Amino acid sequence: MTEGGYGLTTDLGIIGGGVMGEALLSRIVSGRLYDPEKILVSDLSPLRRDTLREQYGVEVTENNADVASSASVVLLAVKPQIFSKVSPSLDVSFQGMGSPPLVLSILAGTSLSTLSLGLGEKVPVVRAMPNTPATVGAGITAIARGVKVSDDQFATARKIFEAVGSVVEVPESLMDGVTGVSGSGPAYVALMVEALADGGVAAGLPREIASQLALQTVLGASQLMAETELHPAILKDRVSSPGGTTIAGVAALEENGFRSAIIQAVQAASQRSQELGTQ
Ligand SMILES: NC(=O)c1ccc[n+]([C@@H]2O[C@H](COP(=O)([O-])OP(=O)(O)OC[C@H]3O[C@@H](n4cnc5c(N)ncnc54)[C@H](OP(=O)(O)O)[C@@H]3O)[C@@H](O)[C@H]2O)c1
Structure with a gap:
């Protein structure tokens, strides 16, 4: 848990409350993995924010930096095309921290090196590829571990994706094959x-x-x-x-x-x- 700039103790932050962000959120909340009041979701759309707050009882914000500065685990669930727009404000928040949060990226086709380049080299990043059956808890997620990720952090990543189905660990070089199959x-x-x-x-x-x-x-x-x-x-x-x-x-x-x-x-x-x- 981290006391951050948002003024809250946030255990989990989600950036992008779309289809996959919500699929993970709904299972994390129903599986009681995290207390909804300790989850902060950022999304640009006021309608999405209202829906997610009302449906799951989570905190919401329009500001991604709020999430970056207050959560100990950040799930990045925006479209890959907008990573370059989102990353600068996250990078700035992470720079000022002694130990930045664990980042879980589900961005298709976005490599660990691209993520590190955008978020800062010291940020521990796990790259993951879930699939749509995650919505009903029957997904399978392949996860690849970045170099800065500790054993405890990797176990946390595994636990979060297990909330929406099975998890397999793969070297990053196999992620394209994973995308083709699952x-x-x-x-x-x-x-x-x-x-x-x-x-x-x-x-x-x-x-x-x-x-x-x-x-x-x-x-x-x-x-x-x-x-x-x-x-x-x-x-x-x-x-x-x-x-x-x-x-x-x-x-x-x-x-x-x-x-x-x-x-x-x-x-x-x-x-x-x-x-x-x-x-
Ligand atoms: N869906 C899948 O089957 C699947 C499988 C594996 C991986 N993924 C990955 O999951 C990620 C999300 O996919 P998705 O299908 O969930 O997409 P999505 O439904 O479009 O969700 C993305 C969400 O991010 C919001 N957003 C856009 N710009 C933002 C910003 N600057 N800050 C915060 N939030 C912002 C979007 O809001 P607006 O709609 O208002 O723009 C939308 O609610 C992608 O990277 C994709 O590669 C998806």
Whole structure:
């Protein structure tokens, strides 16, 4: 806990109360990780600030420097494009501190070296890549540790992201691959669910029933593999009887390059992440 310029003892500061900032905030509050009165969120939009204060009971401000100067952990959740606008005021606040707060950045494609350059070299930074299922507590976040981060600080980072799902530690060099799989992955799965439902409609099912069947099938198959630790190939073999319906469906998928399409999607997204990081 740090007594700061905001005149409050703030345990956690969040800069940017948008989609991902709110997803993390809602789970942190409902999981009682931090007392809402000890959380300070900054956002430019007065409407967002009012909503977050009313919904979660947190403190709000329009001034990012308030957060930087009062919190012991700062979650940076603005869009990557505006990091260069936000960082100067944070840098100034951190400069005046003996031990600056731990910064957790979820900015896609923004490297630890770019973050250090913008925030000051002495600031301990963890780079993280969560994904949208975080909103319902079923996310997965990859975290990469900056050089100034202590063991205790890294444990804190892990605990915060565990509030919205699972956490894996990776070297920063793997973040583009992570983005291609779990960052962008929810969109591929959404396409899969939509296509599965479309197939059902093509086979004569009413849309509502087809959608329910498709969604629960993806959810159920994932849960089965997760809970039994079954290899995907084993699950596929178990539901494919000789000369049966499933193997006919699998053969059609193979003929149309289903697996290759997904592999290429991950490669394309990883490549794009790398390009965005160097812009
Ligand atoms: N959504 C995802 O699936 C996902 C996954 C992994 C990582 N991320 C990362 O998470 C970060 C946030 O993404 P998001 O989807 O949550 O975006 P978002 O909904 O646009 O949230 C960003 C928030 O920051 C506010 N903001 C803008 N300028 C600000 C400033 N100068 N000071 C304080 N707040 C400011 C925005 O307000 P206005 O709307 O008024 O501009 C908005 O409420 C991004 O860096 C993204 O790469 C997102």
